[in-house]
Amino acid sequence: RRYLTDPVVHSVDPSAGAVTTMEHHVLHVHGADKHAATTEIAARDGRVIMFLDTKHAVDRLTQDLLNSGVRAAALHGGKSQPQRTRTLAQFKTGHVTVLVATNVAARGIHVDNLDLVVNVDPPTDHKDYLHRGGRTARAGESGSVVTLVTPNQRRNMVRLMSDAGIRPQTTQIRSGDEALSRITGAQAPSGIPVVITAPVVERPQRSASPRGRRRPSSATRRAPVRQSVFDAAA
Secondary structure (H helix, E strand, O other): OOOOOOOOOOOOOOOOOHHHEEEEEEEEEEEHHHHHHHHHHOHHHOOOOEOOOOHHHHHHHHHHHHOOOOOOEOOOOOHHHHHHHHHHHHHHHOOOOOEEOHHOOOOOOOOOOEEEEEEEOOOOHHHHHHHHHEEEEEEEEOEEEEEEEEEHHHHHHHHHHHHHHHOEEEEEEEOOOHHHHHHHOOOOOOOOOOOOOOOOOOOOOOOOHHHHHOOOOHHHHHHHHHHHHHHOOO
């Protein structure tokens, strides 16, 4: 107020996103069917972030999805910074369609037009839930947060949603159900294993020397000098 005249103010999205622009779904699933339902959700058309609790679980699910024909990549604290940067770039460009992550990806990552976040493992804290869900519904856009809940997790999930001030839509689902497809876009995977390769970076070509001729190597340049010395001695 003292020094600025007519300042312009800029702000960014809150880390937790806007709860009012999200749809919140709790999907009750039996433990034996959870993996199949997760794979069908991952095979949807469009990108999705899937959250699990541990690095081991992330790596295992990522490999299972790749074997099922889903273009998935893992993101967790065990990855180096270059690996994480490359994975996020592949996800943002669509080279990878499923990002399987621990909470390391739940804060500070912005991806445009991401309309679905799936809690494969429900978070233990309502703040973690909001940060995970905040990867969708950015900048006023809408999005869905889906949490897969097995029977022994239902009571804790009710408490978590109450703490977060959210009243989710609760649905009993099984893999292959119409309801699962309607809520998440789930579909059967191709079953053809895929391998995610790093994009090829083209190296710039070296410019030619003047007059279009290559410069001789140092060895070539020295050779006539040695020859002239030999001839003089002869």
